[in-house]
Amino acid sequence: MSLLKLGELYKAVILEHAQQPHHHGQLPDVPGLTLNNPTCGDVIKVQLDIQDDQIQQIAFSGTGCTISQASASVMTDVLAKQSPAQAKALIHDFSQLVMGDEIDVTAKKQLGDAAVLGAVAEFPTRIRCAMLAWHAADQLLDELGGTPNEQES
Amino acid sequence: MATTNYRADFPILNTMINGEPLTYLDSAATSQKPQAVIDALVTYYQHDNANVHRGVYTLAAQATDQYEAVRDQVAAFINAPQRETVFFTRSTTESLNWVAQTYGEQFIGPQDEIVLTVMEHHSNLVPWQQLAIRKHAKLRYIGLTSDGQLDMDAAKRLITAKTKLVAVAETSNVLGVTNPINDLAALAHQNGAIIVVDGAQAVAHQPVDVQAMDADFYAFSGHKMLAPTGIGVLYGKLDLLKQLTPAEFGGEMIDNVTQQTTTFAAIPQRFEAGTPNISGVIGLGAAITYLQQVGWPTIEAQENQLTERLLTGLLKMDGVTVYGPHDLALHGPVVAFNLNGVHPHDVATGLDMAGVEVRAGHHCAQPLMQYLQTSATVRASVMFYNTPAEIDRLLTALAEVKEFFQP
Numbered sequence: 001m002s003l004l005k006l007g008e009l010y011k012a013v014i015l016e017h018a019q020q021p022h023h024h025g026q027l028p029d030v031p032g033l034t035l036n037n038p039t040c041g042d043v044i045k046v047q048l049d050i051q052d053d054q055i056q057q058i059a060f061s062g063t064g065c066t067i068s069q070a071s072a073s074v075m076t077d078v079l080a081k082q083s084p085a086q087a088k089a090l091i092h093d094f095s096q097l098v099m100g101d102e103i104d105v106t107a108k109k110q111l112g113d114a115a116v117l118g119a120v121a122e123f124p125t126r127i128r129c130a131m132l133a134w135h136a137a138d139q140l141l142d143e144l145g146g147t148p149n150e151q152e153s
Numbered sequence: 154m155a156t157t158n159y160r161a162d163f164p165i166l167n168t169m170i171n172g173e174p175l176t177y178l179d180s181a182a183t184s185q186k187p188q189a190v191i192d193a194l195v196t197y198y199q200h201d202n203a204n205v206h207r208g209v210y211t212l213a214a215q216a217t218d219q220y221e222a223v224r225d226q227v228a229a230f231i232n233a234p235q236r237e238t239v240f241f242t243r244s245t246t247e248s249l250n251w252v253a254q255t256y257g258e259q260f261i262g263p264q265d266e267i268v269l270t271v272m273e274h275h276s277n278l279v280p281w282q283q284l285a286i287r288k289h290a291k292l293r294y295i296g297l298t299s300d301g302q303l304d305m306d307a308a309k310r311l312i313t314a315k316t317k318l319v320a321v322a323e324t325s326n327v328l329g330v331t332n333p334i335n336d337l338a339a340l341a342h343q344n345g346a347i348i349v350v351d352g353a354q355a356v357a358h359q360p361v362d363v364q365a366m367d368a369d370f371y372a373f374s375g376h377k378m379l380a381p382t383g384i385g386v387l388y389g390k391l392d393l394l395k396q397l398t399p400a401e402f403g404g405e406m407i408d409n410v411t412q413q414t415t416t417f418a419a420i421p422q423r424f425e426a427g428t429p430n431i432s433g434v435i436g437l438g439a440a441i442t443y444l445q446q447v448g449w450p451t452i453e454a455q456e457n458q459l460t461e462r463l464l465t466g467l468l469k470m471d472g473v474t475v476y477g478p479h480d481l482a483l484h485g486p487v488v489a490f491n492l493n494g495v496h497p498h499d500v501a502t503g504l505d506m507a508g509v510e511v512r513a514g515h516h517c518a519q520p521l522m523q524y525l526q527t528s529a530t531v532r533a534s535v536m537f538y539n540t541p542a543e544i545d546r547l548l549t550a551l552a553e554v555k556e557f558f559q560p
Contacts, residue, residue: 005171005506006557010499015558040498040514041528063528065496066558129498 009123010066013116018066023076027059033140037068037132044072046136050144053083060133067117067126072133074114084141091138097121098130157451159538162187162443166538173508176543181326181354181487181534182512183376186440190379193439197432204428206405220431223438224421230441231352231371232362233388240387240421241429245353246276248372248387249320251424252349253280255397256370257318263289265317268346270295270303270332271524272325275517277351281320290317296524301477303332308340316346323355323366327516327532328477329460329487331355338367347393353377357536358456358486360449363388375433380440384433387424394420401426452537456486459535459544463488466548472555476525489516489530492551495558497531503554504531509547 026032032047042064049057058080060072075094079087093107094114100121108115120130160166163185168175177185203213205220228236242248257280261267267281271294285292293311298304303321312319319341324331334350341348347369352361357378363371368388375384389397399406399417403426408416417423444452461481467473467490476489492500501513512532515522522528533547 006503006554009502010557040496041519041522042496043528065498067498123502126498126502 014070017070017073021073023059035136067129068132071130170508176509176546178533180536189443190439197435223434237420240424242385244385245372245374250280253284254400257284261288265290266315268293268319312340320349322351324485326354327489329485334366375437380437403427455537460486462544487534489532497529500531507550
């Protein structure tokens, strides 16, 4: 087999993020949302601490495959310090990218390491893995939208 | 025994996947279809298509004859005592749900116990769990021995006078182990309970004799035994079937209908409401004919040889965990495993790049995954149409995947 093909999906940067994920762990007293991937049983929890219209702290926890873990890790880098509105836009851009749609150069640049996951578009069965953390963040932003300064008690 | 190559009978096996020859090792999810089954569907639609049990014209009689002939074929295939004890459903899932919604609804009450095993597929677990919730009945689970077999000592403790129903897979879709149905049936019957057997993973791999195993209900799907998707079978003992109210009402299942009342048709038509999956039944008949032409001695010998190559190959590899029995004598043609430290989805994507198609996930058996303390596994399953070379391709690709993720 050609491991070169495998290397197209699992680029070095992806493997690094999966092995040493950024913002991994749980934040005390910060609202979170947990989603699972029903096809494999993987679970990812994303937490967002939003103050003054900005994501001050972000973290993810749970276990999963290389793609879901790396994707969660790059996501935390991309969304940290963004406003909820910017975060929603970035999540939308990322979703377009992994679905194989073209996104503009500026958006791609903003996605940083996350843009590397665009290769997932060539592996349709893995899109769900790549999107898991982003879906969780997206839903959590919606939930927190009404009361951005309040924390879960 | 020299293996015979049946690949030529299965056109899809010539397909290329990601530039590599297709190595299909997911027959436990669905089997591939031989040309004989594909041809039977085409012939049916080109020459015999009409609705069954309705028309008085010649074509309708032709379709009905073919449909009913398959009922005889299925009855003989599983050694059912009467043809009426066999009726057609959509799938194993529908068959098992049907038993829960008819027998379960009528005969399970508060505090009654339903005994399952931890290795059940969701289709033989969730219907009973939901029934237990509706009826305030209790679920009991038989666990495993340390070598991955059903713990029969636990079965003896758990199946008691409180037990009303035992539901068990004949062969596990994850562990590959075949359960001692005769012993479980005897335990159930001694305690006045019935036994419902999920035969989905067994019917294509070994002779099934519902009378010898003394199953009260036996469910299976066509698509795992070379037939099309969307056709399933339920066998039930006649004295039980006679007590059951139909789960669905409509055309073809009636005797006489007035504005206020209906009398039902005889069994099995009583349980086949509406136009059935006629072409699926025709395909199932062709699949049984094909399996019988290949013959059980050949099927069992080839699958045993392939399973041995797969199991020993995996057990020899460092950093591989194999779930279920490690003893070939206890093993059906399904092997679940993990590459330590590599997620099964990553392993499956890696193997896919080599054209090797395996399943990764929880295999619709989440309670078993919890019991095994893993979230998911890789699963390779073989059928007689696989070859030793394909097993070698899996093992080689797996070594490369291991190298890639654990350099």
